Amino acid sequence: MDSKSLPVVIALVLVALVGGLVYMQTRNPRPLSSNPQIVPVGAQEDTTLPADSTATTNPPVVQVDAIVQ
Amino acid sequence: MQSFNSMTDRDARAFAPVVLRLGLAALFLWFGFSQVFEPSAWISWLPVWAANLTWISPAGIVLFNGWFEVLLGAALALGLFTRWAALLLSLHLFIIAYEVGYNDIGVRDFVLALTTLALSLGGPDWLTLDRQANH
Numbered sequence: 618m619d620s621k622s623l624p625v626v627i628a629l630v631l632v633a634l635v636g637g638l639v640y641m642q643t644r645n646p647r648p649l650s651s652n653p654q655i656v657p658v659g660a661q662e663d664t665t666l667p668a669d670s671t672a673t674t675n676p677p678v679v680q681v682d683a684i685v686q
Numbered sequence: 687m688q689s690f691n692s693m694t695d696r697d698a699r700a701f702a703p704v705v706l707r708l709g710l711a712a713l714f715l716w717f718g719f720s721q722v723f724e725p726s727a728w729i730s731w732l733p734v735w736a737a738n739l740t741w742i743s744p745a746g747i748v749l750f751n752g753w754f755e756v757l758l759g760a761a762l763a764l765g766l767f768t769r770w771a772a773l774l775l776s777l778h779l780f781i782i783a784y785e786v787g788y789n790d791i792g793v794r795d796f797v798l799a800l801t802t803l804a805l806s807l808g809g810p811d812w813l814t815l816d817r818q819a820n821h
Contacts, residue, residue, distance in 0.1 A: 624765050624818065628711075628763035631711060631715065639719035
């Protein structure tokens with residue numbers, strides 16, 4: 618290959634690769650799971666408690682008498 | 687053994703500016719193409735002063751910015767007007783880093799701007815059209 622055409626070939630391959638990659642991602646958008654800053658819509662954690670959750674959320678009862686004795 | 691070490695060191699050094707230039711070219715091409723293909727996804731990054739600067743719509747400004755980065759990124763990849771392309775992209779990134787402010791993304795952009803400035807100061811390497819044209 619002519620050494621003068623090498624920079625052009627490298628640039629064409631780079632532009633085609635990056636452009637193709639971005640184009641494919643634009644056509645088929647997916648959240649980047651590796652980035653914790655991006656949270657998909659509707660994927661927020663549900664923090665509401667279920668109706669019958671009072672038994673599990675009460676603090677344990679401490680038997681003071683038992684500790685004193 | 688000494689000559690072998692110095693030979694590989696010299697060969698590795700020759701590729702350092704090439705890797706730097708092509709890596710930064712890929713960076714600007716990625717962000718440029720992303721804005722060109724989907725301008726609406728980037729409008730939230732547009733500063734208010736930039737949106738009010740002209741009669742052009744925010745999506746239009748993002749599109750213009752995207753083509754700016756694609757063209758200058760391609761110039762970097764070709765090694766065409768390497769010094770000027772890198773200098774313009776560096777100033778562009780300094781403005782972005784200033785707008786983003788002091789946070790993880792702002793610090794990253796600031797250092798990338800410095801890296802691009804270093805590329806401009808270093809000038810065209812042996813695998814650029816600039817250098818080929820002078821020989």
